[in-house]
Amino acid sequence: MDIGGRTLNVLLAGIGGQGVLTASQLLTEAAVQGGHDVKKSEVHGMAQRGGVVTSHVRIGRKVYSPIISSGEVDLLVAFEEAEALRWRPEVRPGGTLIVNCLRVAPPIVNLGHFKYPDDPLESLRSFNGSLLPVEASALAIQAGSPRLAGTILVGAAAAVLPLSVEHWEAAIRTRFATREVTDQNLKAFHQGREYAISLNVTRKEGS
């Protein structure tokens, strides 16, 4: 992926309370550190109570619209498997899909009104682009806090996006208040990044 003259479109999607907005803040800040123009749109209010939360981040020379047009997402970072299914149609052919291997059924599914898909990751395999499943939630729990999952996903995104590690690190330092939390997040970031690099999908050029 290259920014160059065009605008890079990143969609982050998850569930209220999962840290989607914190993750998109890190991405936005890293882009600013890299000297790019950037716009980031957020969802506040009602959806934050366990509903679907998305954040559009657009990076380029001069960004006008804060919303990504449908089907023009370059990179989708999905914090949950069913949300990856929901938002996949927004990704352009040849785009990249990072998915947290986590399934969260809402009460309406638990109550039996709707069915959770049997294997979302399997149905994503037909996706025309790079698919990158990341065990972010499991890794985060190992690292001591489920809240780190977002930063691990950000790390995975960093392996794909044309922003330098130093800018990502600066973004993480700006975002978190205490030394301890910053260090935890830096570690989580590198863990996610190295994991993605090990899967060998780095900087893959789309069609």
Place this chain on the structure above:
Amino acid sequence: MTRHHGMTAPATTGRVLMSGNEAVARGAWEAGVTVASSYPGTPATEILEAFARYPDVYAEWAPNEKVAFEVAMGASLAGTRSLVSMKHVGLNVAADPLMTGSYIGVRGGFLIAVSDDVGMGSSQNAQDTRYFARFAKVPLFEPSDSQEAKAFVGEALRLSEEMDTPVIMRLTTRISHVKGLVALGERPAPPFLGFSKDPAKYVILPAHARKKHPKVLQRMTDLAQMANASPLNAIEWGDREIGIIASGPAYVYAREAFPDASFLKLGFSFPLAGGLIREFASGVKCLYIVEELEGLVEADVLAMGIPVHSVGRLPRTGELTPQRVRAALDGAGPPIAETPPPPPDLDMLPFPRPPTLCAGCPHMGVFYTLGKMKDLIIAGDIGCYTLGVGSPWNATHTCVCMGASLGNALGMEKAYRMASKEQKVVALIGDSTFLHSGMTGLLDIVYNGGNVTVFILDNRAVGMTGGQDHPGTGVTLQEEKSKAVDFVALCKALGVEHVQLVDPYRLPDVYKAVKEALAHRGPSVIVTNRPCVLIEEFHRTQPYEVLDALCNGCGACLKTGCPAIQVIRREVVRLPNGRDKELSYVTIDPTGCNGCDLCVQTCGPKAIVPVGASAPPPGSVEPQN
């Protein structure tokens, strides 16, 4: 006491990322605003939250938008610059002082920042605030991004003082909640004039109002002249085949959809810059007007006798996107290379994920109880508790606007009574909503002898908008200690004789309280007493887990609606009566569970136990306040 999470201290210099709401706050601070008031509401809430963090300012949550408006107006009349902010529907509540405030004018600059929830992400309607500027005859500013939001505040306050008028700034979700880069400036010493006793200006007797009316009309004419010359309204010549008039976020969508077209960007968008519009229209071949929601500029330009090629094409519901703009204008003028396919509806795929209550939300116990009483009519209100309408509770049957539950309940009860029918009616209202506009409804129930049971769900927070303080919490926006409303005493003072205080985590207590209240003839009130899980006052207790060996799959705990309870497997069994029954075996997400103990009380086989305990607990947890 810091109750708002995830906010960072304001930066001082350079270019920083700011949401439109933060930028309005910054602009107000830099322009010398010293008094600001608001009532929370998505998407406007963060304006005052951000403003309150600057030095040398007074910022407050008012009980409702009308009071907030009057406070900010009072500060203006005292000769200081002031700000009131609210969501679009807030201006309905504040419409009374707005309409007359327009006649009275200002002393210090007075800005009304209103954010429209165009896509109804968190609102009950999508009204277009630009109508209010026309209705009240006050100027309207519409920024297109954070940088403009900041800059326009200063311009608006200057115009307010020069033209003796309040100014409305219309934001939308995609301004308020979009972050972009903003260049910071300094704050000069704020101006202060003091009040000047001038009854002809400040006391709006009919005689004074009649003199003011023509002046308001003249002000409109003068403002329209100023709009023509304003640097906020600018022509950007490009390809003259297509010329687009746009304002606010519609401008950035149109700009991206038609990068080569000519643009007339309206930042000071009402009264309309008629001269500039004529000049622009005569310089282009096809004129498009791109507006989000209503076609107001379109109607005005058509009324000027100027042909508009986009008439009737733009969608009048929902947010625009560059793609929607292109699709709408395909065929209106020169052909568009590729017409995008309509975007798929992703809400239902693979299943909808509507908002839920938080795990351990104190409202659950009330819904659980009321949901089982099928013969009740439950008039609901606006807040997190509106979610009681959904599964598994189905315990809310109406919702109109803030405070409506009480009047609605009284009207229903009277209607049944007039038809000689007995019907139990319950009103459900949150603490903040009750203080916003519920007290007068309760007064009506008392005054006119309504046989209504009112639940005041006191969770010590404006939960829906993120857990803000209000007059019932005893803490102000600037985090000072204050008086907290005593809801029981308040209801008694309003004349309710049957008032009970109940712990919503204790299902037997809630049930007993409801039964007693319903049996009482006349008004009755039940006040709950557990905090919203978002605020500091809430103390998370030990999470619970399900002992798989004991869980019999009855699914009773799922009826609490707690999102931390997850079904791990389903089984269909044949009952002795020959019918099939689906069993749902559950687990509890240990990171989600807040330990409220509610589901424990619904579990027959006592399979739900504190994490780590192998045997059922001796009793349920003690209340913690």
